[in-house]
Amino acid sequence: MPTTSPHDPKARELFDEMARWPIFDPHSHIDPTRPAARNFDEVLGYHYYTELAHSAGMPAELVSPNLDPETRVRNLAGYLDRIDNTVQYSWLLEIAKTFHDFPHDRITPQNIGELYDRAQRSSSGEAWDREVWKKSQLEAVFLTNEFDDPLEGWDPQKYVPCLRTDDLVLKLHEPTTVDRLRRATNVDVQDYATLRQAIGVLFERFVKRGARACAISLPPDFAPYRATAKRAVTPVRRAIHQMDQRPDEHDEVRQVVFWTLAEFCAEFRLPFDLMIGPIRNVYPAGVAGGRDLFDRRVSLHGYRELFNHFSGVTFPVSTLSPDAGGELVAYSWIFPNVIPMGHWWYSNIPAYIAADLRARLQAVPKVKQVGYYSDAYKLEFVLPKFNMFRRVLAETLADDAVRGQGWSIDRALELARLILLENPKRIFSRAGAAS
Amino acid sequence: MPTTSPHDPKARELFDEMARWPIFDPHSHIDPTRPAARNFDEVLGYHYYTELAHSAGMPAELVSPNLDPETRVRNLAGYLDRIDNTVQYSWLLEIAKTFHDFPHDRITPQNIGELYDRAQRSSSGEAWDREVWKKSQLEAVFLTNEFDDPLEGWDPQKYVPCLRTDDLVLKLHEPTTVDRLRRATNVDVQDYATLRQAIGVLFERFVKRGARACAISLPPDFAPYRATAKRAVTPVRRAIHQMDQRPDEHDEVRQVVFWTLAEFCAEFRLPFDLMIGPIRNVYPAGVAGGRDLFDRRVSLHGYRELFNHFSGVTFPVSTLSPDAGGELVAYSWIFPNVIPMGHWWYSNIPAYIAADLRARLQAVPKVKQVGYYSDAYKLEFVLPKFNMFRRVLAETLADDAVRGQGWSIDRALELARLILLENPKRIFSRAGAAS
Amino acid sequence: MPTTSPHDPKARELFDEMARWPIFDPHSHIDPTRPAARNFDEVLGYHYYTELAHSAGMPAELVSPNLDPETRVRNLAGYLDRIDNTVQYSWLLEIAKTFHDFPHDRITPQNIGELYDRAQRSSSGEAWDREVWKKSQLEAVFLTNEFDDPLEGWDPQKYVPCLRTDDLVLKLHEPTTVDRLRRATNVDVQDYATLRQAIGVLFERFVKRGARACAISLPPDFAPYRATAKRAVTPVRRAIHQMDQRPDEHDEVRQVVFWTLAEFCAEFRLPFDLMIGPIRNVYPAGVAGGRDLFDRRVSLHGYRELFNHFSGVTFPVSTLSPDAGGELVAYSWIFPNVIPMGHWWYSNIPAYIAADLRARLQAVPKVKQVGYYSDAYKLEFVLPKFNMFRRVLAETLADDAVRGQGWSIDRALELARLILLENPKRIFSRAGAAS
C-alpha cells in the first residue's frame, strides 16, 4: 500500500478517485527543454534535500556543483537518514517507487547505487520526459520564464509560459538587467518611457507565445502604491544608468516598475501571481536554493491599493509565512480579484496545508480557490507533491464535508475537481482577452 | 438528520443536550423594533452573502438598495452555488429549513421563488418575531445602540441595550457627531469639560434603561494610553469645532475620549467590550458591510496600560485576525479583567473557532470564558450561528475532555453551560453596581 | 486509568512505552539543594496556579509570602475549581495522585487538608528528593544558574549547571549586577576589557563545574547585531558606572554584552539557549511570576546576523508567542545551528504543542529536534509535564506516522526516543570541546 493513500476509508475513496485525474499545474520551475531528471542527481539536487541535509549537518561542499553527479548523490545519501521523518523525504521515496521501481522503504548508502542505476536516463532523455508526463497524467505545467526567455522549442499548451518579473522590479539597477532587456526587446531602454515600451514588447511576445500568467515574488518590506511615472522619472533613469540611489529612490523604482507590470496585466488580461514574503540570502553560507527565509511581520493590508486599483486584474496570491494564512482567507473572501493559490514553500507541508485548506473551504467561495501547484524543478516531483495535497484534501473533505455535513462522495469530488482542475483552467484562461 | 449535528456519537450526545438550552447572546446588531426578517431579502441581505457572492463574481449593482427585495433575492440566488461550500451558506440553509420548512438541500434560481414565498412575513411581523424568538429559545439578546438611540419601545430584559461608542472616539471631528451628542444629551458640548459631561449623561441614561455593556471596535493602529485631559484640551476643542488637526492631535482626541469612556465604565460598572482589529473601507467598491478588513500586525501589548489602569473594569475582548488568538489566550490567562469573548467575524468559522476554543479550554480559567455571541442583524441568524459554535464545542469536549481526560458527559456539559450561559450572565450583570 | 494516557489504542501503546523511559530534562529552574517540594505550598506556589487563580478572581494577598504555607494553600484551594479545566490543573492532580496517593479526582477546600498532610515532607527532605527523582526516572535535569552561583553542593551529572545571562545583558546598568560580577570573578570590572575578562572567568568556572549550556531570555525588541567593542566602549563604561544613558546607548550595551557571550559560547562549545519573546512586568499588580507577557510582533529574521556569524554555536531556540511556531520551523529547517527546543510557557499547552510538533516532525531534520524540557521549579512537575508532551507526541505519531504513513510501532518509537533522549544528550554534550 503506498503510504500516500489515506488511512481513513472515506478519505481513501476520495483520494483514489482524485488519483485518477489529470494534473493541471499552474506554477512550476520546470525547464521545458529538459523537464524530467536525466539521473538521480537531478532529483536529489532539489534544494529541499540539499538544504535539509545541510541543516542536519552535511557540509555544503559535499553537494558542490564541481563534483560529478554520482558522487554528489552518494554524499547526500549518507545524510538522508537524518531527514527521513520529513514530508520532503516522502516525495523522494514516492519518486523512487513510482518511477524507478525502487523496492526498498528507505534510501541508504547501501542501496543508493542501485537507485542511481535505476534512475539513469541520460541516453533516453526525451522518451523519459514523455513517460513521466504520461505516468503523472499531466495535462499542463506552467513554467517560470525569465523575461528574456526565447520561448521556443516546446508546445505551449503543455508547457505554458509565465512571465517572471522579479528582475525587472527588484534588480533594474543591476547592469545585466537593462542589457538583457535591451537585447530581448530591441528597445533602446534609457528612461521610463523606453522602459515602458520595452515591457510592452515583452508582454506582446509572451502572450503571443501562449503565456497565461505574469508572476513575481516580493519581499515583506514591499507594499505597492500607485507610483506616478512623473515622480519616478529621475530615479528610473538613475537606476537604468546604475547611478547611486537613496533607499527611497530605489523603492520608487520598484514601485513604478511593479505598477507598470500590473497595468500591462490589465491590458493583456494576464493574472498576476503574487508570491509574498521571501527575503533572499538570509543564510548566505547555505546550499544553492537554500538561503532564503522570511520575516513573518507582513500584511496583505499593504496590497490594498493594488487590489482596489486593478479591479480587472486577477491576483492569485501565495504567502510564505505559515501564520499568514488567515489573512489570505479574509482578503480572498472580500476582494473579487484576490485568489488564494496553493500552498507555498515553507507553508507547503501537510500540517499547514490542512489548517489553511480547511479554512479556505469554509470561508472562500469555491470558484475562487486554486488548490495546488507543484513549484517543481523536475517533472518527477509534480505527482508526489500533488498527491500530498490530494491526500490532505481527501482527508479534509471526508471529515468536514462527508461526515461533517452529510455530503455525498460525489458532491465532495465535485468540489475537489473544481479546485484542482476547473478553477485553475478558468482563472488562467485569459478569459475576455482580445488576442 | 440536520447536518449541524456532529457525526461522532459522544459529540452528538453533548450537542443534542446543548441544543435544548436557551440562548443568551451578549452581542448582536438586532433592531429590537424589527428583530426578525420580514422577508427573505432581509436574510440574504446579511453582508456575508452579498460580499461572498460579490467576491465570487456578482456585480454589486445586483443587490443595490434601489432594487425591490424580490429582485435582489433572485439576483443573489443566481450566485449562491458559487459559495455553497461556505459555513455562511450552511447558516442560510439551516434558517430555510428550521424557520421556513424549506424542503430542498440547496437554494437555487429554480427554488428561490418558493423560498421567498415561504419566508414572506410582512403581514405578520411581530408574531413572527415572537415565533423566531421562541423557536430559538432566546433568553436575551444584546443590542448595539448608537449613543443617541432613544432606547425605548422594547423590553430591555430581552433586548439588552449596549452603548456603542465608535463614533465618539473615532469620529468626534465629524460635524454630525457633536450635533447628535448635543441633541441626545442637551449638553452644549464645546470643549473637553462639556464633552465629559455629555458622556456622563449618556452613561446615566443607558444604565437607567438597562444597558449592560459599553462597546467599541478599534483599528490596529490604536494603542490606548493614559491621556491627560489637560494635554487634550486644545485638540478636543479643535475637533469639536471641526478645525484642522495634525495626525498626532487626532490621535490625542481618540485617546482622551476612549480613556474617558473607560472611566465611566468603571464608575457605572459596565463591561467594556473591545473589538480589536478592523480597518474600515479597505475595499471601497465592495457591497455594504463588505468593505472592511484588517492588518494582522497588532498586539494586545498595546493595551497593557488600559488593562492595568482600569483593574476594576471588565474587558471582554474580541480579536479579528485569525492568528491573534494565541495572544488573547495569554492575556486572559494573566489579566483578571481580560475576558476572551466569542469568535468574531473573520475568525468566526469552525476551523479558527476550533483552534482558539481548544486553547482557551486548556489555559484560560473556565469562569472567564464567554463562549459565543451571534453578531447577528436579524434574529433568525442567532440559532444557526450558536449551533455552529455549540457543535465545535461539543466536538472539542468529546475529544479533549470526555475521551481525552475521562470526564463524564455531565462534567463536560457543566463546562459547556458555564461558558454558554452562566459566565455571560454573570459577567454582564453589572455586579457590584450601585444603581 | 490515569487520564494522561491517550484514548486511541495505537497512541496508548506508544505512550506506555515512552512512560517507561528515563527523562533527560534540558531546562528547568530546579534548586539542586532543595529540588523536591517540602510541602504542598511549594507545589501550589508554582506561578501557574497563583496566576490562574488570581486571573480567576483570587486577590493576590491570599498567596502573599507573609502568610504561612498552609494558609496560602487553603486560600488558593478555594479557587481551584475555577481553573480545573486547565492543563496546568491536570499536572497538579497527577502530582497529587502519583506522589501523594491522593484518592480524589478534584482538589477542593474539603480535601485540601488531607492533601496538605499527605504532601508534608519537611522532616524527610533529601529522602523525598531521591524518591521523586527515582519515581520520575530522571536521568539529568538542567538548572538555571545565576552567573554568581557558587555551583557547589550537588552532582553536576544529575543537576547540570547552565549559565543564565539575562542580568549581564539586560541589567548591566544596575549597580548590583556589576557588584555581583566583581565578587563572583575577582575581576575589577571597570570597562569593556575588564567586563570581557570577567565573563571569561565565569565561562571558565561554569564549564569546569560541568555546565552544558548558556541561556538567556530576550524581549521582542531585541535584534542582535555585530556590536563592535570599539563603539561600545563608552556606553559600557557608562553603564558599569550607572551613568545616564540614552536608549540607543542602552541597546549598544545589551548588544555588545550579548555578542561577547556568544563569542564565549563558541570558544567553550556551549549551546546558547535563546528564549525569545517575554516582556517583563506587563501586569505589575499580578502575583509573583505571573506578570510577564509578550508582544507577538517579533521575528527570527532579527537573529539572522547572529545565526550566520556564529555558525559554530548551536542555538536551541524557544519562542513564546503561540503564532511564532511556523517561523521557528522554517529557520530550523535552513540554519544548521538553529534547533527548535521544546514548547515554552504560553505555548506549552497541548493545543499549541500539537500544532507545532506536527509541523516540526514534518519539516525539521529529526536529529535537530529537542522534544521537551520541563521549565519546572520543583522536581514533582518534571514528570507530569513530560507526560503531557509524551502524550501529544504519541498521538501525533499514531496519527501521522503509524496510521498516516504505515510506520511500525518500533520506527515511531525510535523517532520518539531520538527527540526525547538522544538529541538533547548529544546536542548538550559539548561535543568537540577541548576541556
Ligand SMILES: [Zn+2]
Ligand atoms: Zn516558484
Ligand SMILES: [Zn+2]
Ligand atoms: Zn458586532
Ligand SMILES: [Zn+2]
Ligand atoms: Zn525557564
